[in-house]
Structure formats: C-alpha cells, structure tokens
Amino acid sequence: MNGWNAIFALAVLMLTGCSGIKPYPNELEKNLYLTVKVESGSMFSSVKASVDIYRVDLNCQTHYQGTVNLNNETAKVGIPASRPSYLVFNFSSSSFLANSSGSINYETVLTPRAGHIYDAEVNYVDDLYNVTTFERGKRGRHQVEDRSLSDCKGG
Amino acid sequence: MLGMMPAMKFNNLLMTMLAVALLAGCVKHPLTAEEFRKAVPGAFMGEVESFEVSRSFRAVANTFKKRAPKCLDVRIKTVSQTNTSYQVIVTKYTPTVIVTKDRAELHVQQHHEQGVMKVSEMPEKGYYLIVADATPVGKNRTRIDLYRPSMGHDVMVKAIKGWATGKSKGCPDLAKN
Numbered sequence: 001m002n003g004w005n006a007i008f009a010l011a012v013l014m015l016t017g018c019s020g021i022k023p024y025p026n027e028l029e030k031n032l033y034l035t036v037k038v039e040s041g042s043m044f045s046s047v048k049a050s051v052d053i054y055r056v057d058l059n060c061q062t063h064y065q066g067t068v069n070l071n072n073e074t075a076k077v078g079i080p081a082s083r084p085s086y087l088v089f090n091f092s093s094s095s096f097l098a099n100s101s102g103s104i105n106y107e108t109v110l111t112p113r114a115g116h117i118y119d120a121e122v123n124y125v126d127d128l129y130n131v132t133t134f135e136r137g138k139r140g141r142h143q144v145e146d147r148s149l150s151d152c153k154g155g
Numbered sequence: 156m157l158g159m160m161p162a163m164k165f166n167n168l169l170m171t172m173l174a175v176a177l178l179a180g181c182v183k184h185p186l187t188a189e190e191f192r193k194a195v196p197g198a199f200m201g202e203v204e205s206f207e208v209s210r211s212f213r214a215v216a217n218t219f220k221k222r223a224p225k226c227l228d229v230r231i232k233t234v235s236q237t238n239t240s241y242q243v244i245v246t247k248y249t250p251t252v253i254v255t256k257d258r259a260e261l262h263v264q265q266h267h268e269q270g271v272m273k274v275s276e277m278p279e280k281g282y283y284l285i286v287a288d289a290t291p292v293g294k295n296r297t298r299i300d301l302y303r304p305s306m307g308h309d310v311m312v313k314a315i316k317g318w319a320t321g322k323s324k325g326c327p328d329l330a331k332n
Contacts, residue, residue, distance in 0.1 A: 093329065102330030104229070127310045128317065130327030146225065 012116050021124035024053050024066030028078030031112050036070045038091070038124045047056040047124050054086035056109065062086045070122060074128060083113040086149055091124045106131050109147040113137070116145065181191035184275050184282050188262045191283040195302040203306035207298050208320045212291035215299075216252075216259035218318045219289065226314065230268075233330075244270035248329060259289040259291055260316065270292030276286040284308065287315050 040047045049070040054062040068077055079085045087108050094101040106129055112118055117136040123129060133144040170264040180202035185191035195201040208215065234243050242332055244267060266281030267273075286302040299319045310327040317323030 009218055047274045093328070093330070102328070104231075104326075104328050106326065106331050123325065124328075126313075126327070127328045128323060129328060130323075133325075143189040146221075148225075 019144045020064075024068045024077065026068065026077055027079060027129045029056070030076040030078045031116065032077040032079050032083065032110070032120060034068075034070060034075040034116045034120045034122055036073055036075065038070075038122075039126070039140050040093060041126050042095075046070065046087060047091055047093045049124060050090050050092075050124060051077075052090065052123075053077070055080070056084040056086050056149070060149070060153060060154040067137040073118075077129075079103060079112060080108070081116075082107050083112045083122070084152065089122060089129075091129050093151065104129065107149065108133070109149055110144065111147075159196060159249055181293075181328060184277065186276065186278050187284060188260065188286050189217050191262075191286050195286075200305050202303055204301040210297055210319070210321050211295050212259065212297045214321065215289045215297045215319055216254045218321070218324070219252045219259055219261045219287070220254065220317060222261075222314075222318050222324060222326070223252050226250075227263055227311070227329075229329055230327050233270075239274055242270055247281065248284075250282070255322065257290065261285075261287040261289075263311065284317065285311060287319070289319065 016082065029067060034051070036049055036072055038047050038049050050067050051070060051083045052067050055065055056062055069073060089106040089108075090103055090107075092103040095098045108131060110118065110133060113135070115137065119141075121130075121134075123133045124130070133146075134141050135144050163286070185194050196203050227248050230245065230247045232243065232245050234241075247266045247268055249264045249266070251260075251264070253260045253262075263282060263285040264278060264281035265284045266277070282311075284304070284309065286304075288300040290298050290300075293300045297319070301312065301315065310331050311329065314325060314327035317325060
C-alpha cells in the first residue's frame with residue numbers, strides 16, 4: 001500500500017510542481033483583453049490554446065511568471081505596465097483517430113503603456129494561427145507592431 | 156518553437172522527404188534557389204503553380220518580409236511510434252526573403268537535424284522545399300510563381316498564398332504538414 005501512495009505522490013508531483021507549469025497569478029490591474037477563436041477543423045481532433053507570460057529584465061533575460069489557459073472565448077490578464085513582457089502563445093493539437101499530438105508557439109513581446117488597454121485576437125483556424133494586438137487609449141485604437149525577443153537591447 | 160507530431164503524420168513526412176529527393180531526380184539536390192526553380196518543373200512530385208493577385212508588388216513583398224521570419228523560422232520535432240519502433244525526427248525550417256525592384260523571393264529550406272540520413276550535398280540552411288517568386292505586372296497586380304512539392308506541405312502553401320493574396324496573415328502549423 002505504501003508503494004501505491006508513493007507512486008500517487010510522485011504522479012501528483014509530476015503533474016503539478018515538477019511539470020514547471022504554474023497558473024499566472026493575474027493579480028495586476030487587467031490591461032490585456034484576449035479574444036480567442038480556436039477551431040481544429042475536424043470532429044476527430046482538438047486544439048487547446050494557452051499563453052505563457054514571462055517578465056523581461058534589463059539584460060533581456062526572461063523569467064517565467066505563469067500560464068493562462070485560453071479555454072474560454074475571452075480572458076482578461078494583468079501584465080506590468082511600462083515593462084516588457086514576453087508572451088508565448090501555445091497551440092496544442094491532438095488527434096483522437098491517429099493518437100497523435102503536436103504543438104506550436106507564437107511569440108511576441110508587449111510593453112504596455114500605463115492607462116492603456118490591449119486587445120489581443122488569438123486565432124487558430126484551419127491549421128493557421130495568428131495573434132494580433134491592438135492598443136486602446138484616449139487617442140483611439142491601433143494595431144501594435146509585433147516585436148520579437150531578439151529586438152530587445154539589454155544594458 | 157518546438158512542435159511534436161507523431162504517428163499518422165509520419166507518412167506525410169516520408170512522402171515529403173521522398174518528394175524533395177525526387178525533385179532533384181535523386182541524383183543531386185539543388186544547391187541554390189535558381190537550381191531549384193529549374194529542377195521543379197521536370198521533377199516527379201514537383202509542381203509550379205502560377206497565379207496573379209490583386210495587390211501591389213510592394214504590399215506582397217512587405218508581407219513576405221514580415222511573415223516569413225515570424226512564421227517559418229521554426230524547429231519541429233516529430234515522433235513516430237508503433238508497437239515495434241520509435242523514431243524522432245527534428246526538422247529546422249529556415250526562410251529567406253530577397254527583395255529587389257523587380258522581384259520578391261521567398262525561399263523555404265528544411266534541414267533534418269535528427270532522424271534522417273543525409274543522402275547528398277545539402278545547402279547550408281537545408282534542402283530547398285518551396286520557392287515563391289512575386290513579380291509586378293501592374294500597379295495593383297502581382298504575379299506569384301510557386302515552386303513546390305505537389306504533395307505534402309499543404310499548410311505551408313496555404314499560408315504563403317494567404318500572405319500573397321492578403322486574405323490571411325496566419326502562420327502555418329508545421330506540425331500538421
């Protein structure tokens with residue numbers, strides 16, 4: 001019996017702490033509004049979306065803060081204003097018939113301005129994926145240029 | 156970016172590898188984009204697809220420049236597993252975009268970093284998989300010539316067509332190829 005308890009404890013550890021995935025605390029004022037549209041294109045397969053959020057320090061090093069599962073059509077997330085955050089959107093697909101699975105990422109760096117709201121449209125349709133972000137403020141709404149981590153200049 | 160794609164997709168991968176091999180007649184793989192353009196029309200499982208889009212040459216070229224590095228500079232891990240075998244293939248895709256006043260070229264090369272034996276000399280960034288040429292034919296009209304495998308990599312072809320027509324900016328899920 002003790003053996004089964006040990007196995008169970010190990011399984012719980014692997015599924016939680018040891019997996020390295022943790023929920024994003026999401027305690028800051030919500031400034032990133034996500035609209036999610038995910039369609040696998042087949043009744044025999046499914047696609048799940050999530051976003052890993054990283055803090056980017058002055059040396060352009062990333063620090064994992066947590067993951068938000070995008071199971072719903074909308075989600076509101078608070079990320080630090082005036083500081084870059086590295087967002088890694090993950091699309092994981094699985095096929096029931098072929099017993100197969102796969103995943104692919106879309107990465108972008110967002111530096112929110114204080115007092116602004118960011119609308120991110122997260123799409124995965126017909127095996128094509130995209131994330132488009134818009135900034136909303138007193139001067140209206142405009143698309144935010146996609147930035148890469150390689151654009152970061154440390155120092 | 157790292158994706159995983161086991162089982163059924165493996166057949167598609169094999170077919171694509173075969174197509175890439177046959178594009179050069181199994182003798183010598185094209186080492187440049189120009190050699191690839193010349194090899195595809197006469198190759199088994201090679202295809203040249205040409206069409207015109209109602210967009211300016213500059214708009215098409217800009218889309219290639221923005222989307223190709225974002226979407227096609229990826230590394231994909233594929234896993235094939237049966238009762239008796241287990242195979243892992245890691246493929247690195249590398250896009251190159253060259254824009255002149257007369258032509259915008261998008262090259263996609265693939266390098267199997269793990270799990271596939273190299274059978275002939277390979278260009279530095281991998282074997283050529285797709286070459287898309289955009290040339291201006293009018294103020295808001297651009298001709299697209301797509302040198303591609305006739306089977307497999309449909310998702311990548313769909314994405315490139317979407318960028319050319321302006322109908323979609325989506326990235327292809329290359330784990331689905």
